[in-house]
Amino acid sequence: MSRPLILVTNDDGITAPGIKALIEVASEFGDLIVVAPDSAQSGMGHAVTLNNPIRLHQVALFDNIPAYECTGTPVDCVKLAKNILLKDRKPDLCVSGINHGSNASINIIYSGTMSAAMEASLENIPSIGFSLLDYSYQANFEPGKPFIRQLIDYVLKNGMEHGTLWNVNIPKLPEGQIKGIKMCRQADASWEEEFVEAFDPRGQKYYWMTGNFVNKDKGEDTDINALAGGYVSVVPSMHDLTNYKALHQLQAAEAFQKLNGHVSKAP
Amino acid sequence: MSRPLILVTNDDGITAPGIKALIEVASEFGDLIVVAPDSAQSGMGHAVTLNNPIRLHQVALFDNIPAYECTGTPVDCVKLAKNILLKDRKPDLCVSGINHGSNASINIIYSGTMSAAMEASLENIPSIGFSLLDYSYQANFEPGKPFIRQLIDYVLKNGMEHGTLWNVNIPKLPEGQIKGIKMCRQADASWEEEFVEAFDPRGQKYYWMTGNFVNKDKGEDTDINALAGGYVSVVPSMHDLTNYKALHQLQAAEAFQKLNGHVSKAP
Numbered sequence: 029m030s031r032p033l034i035l036v037t038n039d040d041g042i043t044a045p046g047i048k049a050l051i052e053v054a055s056e057f058g059d060l061i062v063v064a065p066d067s068a069q070s071g072m073g074h075a076v077t078l079n080n081p082i083r084l085h086q087v088a089l090f091d092n093i094p095a096y097e098c099t100g101t102p103v104d105c106v107k108l109a110k111n112i113l114l115k116d117r118k119p120d121l122c123v124s125g126i127n128h129g130s131n132a133s134i135n136i137i138y139s140g141t142m143s144a145a146m147e148a149s150l151e152n153i154p155s156i157g158f159s160l161l162d163y164s165y166q167a168n169f170e171p172g173k174p175f176i177r178q179l180i181d182y183v184l185k186n187g188m189e190h191g192t193l194w195n196v197n198i199p200k201l202p203e204g205q206i207k208g209i210k211m212c213r214q215a216d217a218s219w220e221e222e223f224v225e226a227f228d229p230r231g232q233k234y235y236w237m238t239g240n241f242v243n244k245d246k247g248e249d250t251d252i253n254a255l256a257g258g259y260v261s262v263v264p265s266m267h268d269l270t271n272y273k274a275l276h277q278l279q280a281a282e283a284f285q286k287l288n289g290h291v292s293k294a295p
Numbered sequence: 296m297s298r299p300l301i302l303v304t305n306d307d308g309i310t311a312p313g314i315k316a317l318i319e320v321a322s323e324f325g326d327l328i329v330v331a332p333d334s335a336q337s338g339m340g341h342a343v344t345l346n347n348p349i350r351l352h353q354v355a356l357f358d359n360i361p362a363y364e365c366t367g368t369p370v371d372c373v374k375l376a377k378n379i380l381l382k383d384r385k386p387d388l389c390v391s392g393i394n395h396g397s398n399a400s401i402n403i404i405y406s407g408t409m410s411a412a413m414e415a416s417l418e419n420i421p422s423i424g425f426s427l428l429d430y431s432y433q434a435n436f437e438p439g440k441p442f443i444r445q446l447i448d449y450v451l452k453n454g455m456e457h458g459t460l461w462n463v464n465i466p467k468l469p470e471g472q473i474k475g476i477k478m479c480r481q482a483d484a485s486w487e488e489e490f491v492e493a494f495d496p497r498g499q500k501y502y503w504m505t506g507n508f509v510n511k512d513k514g515e516d517t518d519i520n521a522l523a524g525g526y527v528s529v530v531p532s533m534h535d536l537t538n539y540k541a542l543h544q545l546q547a548a549e550a551f552q553k554l555n556g557h558v559s560k561a562p
Contacts, residue, residue: 068346070345070346071342071343071344071345071346072340072342073339073340073341073342073343073370073410074340074341074342074404074405074410075338075339075340075341075342075405076338076340076405076504077338077504078337078338078504079335079337079338081493081495081501081502081503082490082501082502082503082504083499083500083501083502084500084502103340103405104504107488107490107504108490108502110488111488111489111490112490112492112502134417134534136536137341137410137413137534137536138341138342138343138370143340143341143404146404150401150485151485178554179554182550182551182554185550186548186550186551189538189540189541189544191483191538192538192541195536209554211542211545211546211551212542213535213537213539213542214535214536214537216458216535218417218418221374221377221378222378223349223374223375223378223379225379226348228348232350233350233351234348234349234350235348235349235350235351235375235379236347236348236349237343237344237345237349237371237374262545263536263537263542264537264538264541264542264545265536265537265538266536266537266538266541267401267404267536268480268481268483269403269404269462269481269530269532269533269534269536270480270481270530270531270532270533271456271458271459271531271532271533272480273456274456274459274531274533275478275479275480275530275531277456278478278529278531279478281453283449283452283453284449284453284478
């Protein structure tokens with residue numbers, strides 16, 4: 029029986045230490061192919077490159093593992109991998125990361141790492157995005173590796189439901205101090221942005237985004253709470269954004285029915 | 296009583312005919328402020344500009360309506376509007392679009408128009424993204440206007456649940472032939488990408504993304520089905536991506552409990 033085929037990507041770029049750490053763990057489980065951006069692409073969300081050409085170059089960065097750097101976004105990487113490099117064999121798993129910095133809570137929607145994982149899940153490839161709560165380039169990925177190992181093993185053995193991807197975040201703790209894994213919901217937190225206002229050398233004003241992550245969601249079942257307690261958080265996530273609760277409420281709302289009826293009868 | 300304050304944005308850029316049509320309708324209901332990208336930003340998803348400065352310039356494009364063009368992404372526009380221009384007063388509504396082209400189904404995750412609307416909903420601003428199923432620059436936005444008018448009126452009167460935004464798509468039909476409005480779920484469709492392979496003038500290979508939208512979801516309650524039937528589709532959407540069904544299944548799964556237990560006991 030052939031080994032599983034695992035697609036590896038990220039958003040920090042193919043030379044980031046985080047993807048190297050992920051490759052080290054994933055290569056225990058299968059044959060890898062790495063397709064990742066040629067530069068840092070944090071905050072790219074689910075952006076795709078429509079108005080420009082994209083380049084793809086093979087690079088010899090990892091021993092005996094085919095690897096390609098791509099000029100596009102993280103989502104572009106997954107699309108190119110699937111449509112150009114892996115035409116003949118669908119990967120059994122996609123892993124994205126390890127991101128340098130948290131993608132817990134609402135960060136999932138801004139994150140190139142998680143958007144790449146979501147793109148793979150759209151292609152019915154079981155998919156996990158991994159992030160470490162440490163933005164440093166020199167972050168220590170070792171303490172999280174045993175947990176990454178077990179989650180990859182679990183998904184390869186048990187599969188993943190259609191339309192699902194896992195958002196995995198790892199607390200910044202020394203070796204042996206991570207308490208375990210918790211399955212969570214996404215905390216309802218947000219960013220309170222500030223913009224630095226300054227002037228460029230030509231005297232033109234510019235803004236530069238900065239901000240503070242604020243969590244007002246005190247639920248014990250959230251990813252933020254699990255991480256604060258020293259656990260790896262796993263949020264099974266999805267690309268169906270329908271708010272079914274609101275849908276059912278609106279379908280039952282008298283005011284909306286009137287509107288709907290009224291509009292339906294319009295000339 | 297003061298008129299409602301309405302923030303208007305889009306992803307096709309501030310000079311696109313679609314935003315002009317939306318401004319015409321929205322200005323019937325309140326005082327507007329327009330903050331939109333200075334160039335087309337289709338397919339930008341929820342990208343934010345972290346590694347570069349952003350510029351904001353006031354422009355005199357619309358009679359008596361303050362308008363700003365921004366060098367950033369659609370999500371940047373909403374963040375700048377909220378944090379720089381509207382520090383003292385939160386908008387009562389955000390409308391994004393009218394997008395030139397469909398944002399139904401899975402397009403919501405690639406769409407700058409919808410990501411801008413989602414960013415506003417993250418700030419607890421009721422938010423609607425409008426799109427017309429016509430990619431043409433010369434698209435006719437008139438037939439959809441009565442429906443846009445009624446949906447804006449509805450939301451200003453009834454509000455919107457926290458964490459919700461509406462994804463509104465309008466079929467490409469002549470005046471008077473749109474049948475009404477349907478409240479829908481997001482169809483489980485996807486893009487089957489193709490990449491055009493070619494060589495640049497220096498002989499270097501490049502790829503250019505193209506693709507076909509494929510809907511295998513035959514549910515009658517989907518946005519795609521409503522649009523095919525001649526209705527305006529409204530999908531109440533959200534930024535909580537948690538797959539609660541998968542979460543509950545995994546929490547109950549024996550295999551995962553074992554994993555969780557095992558990991559928790561690790562040294």
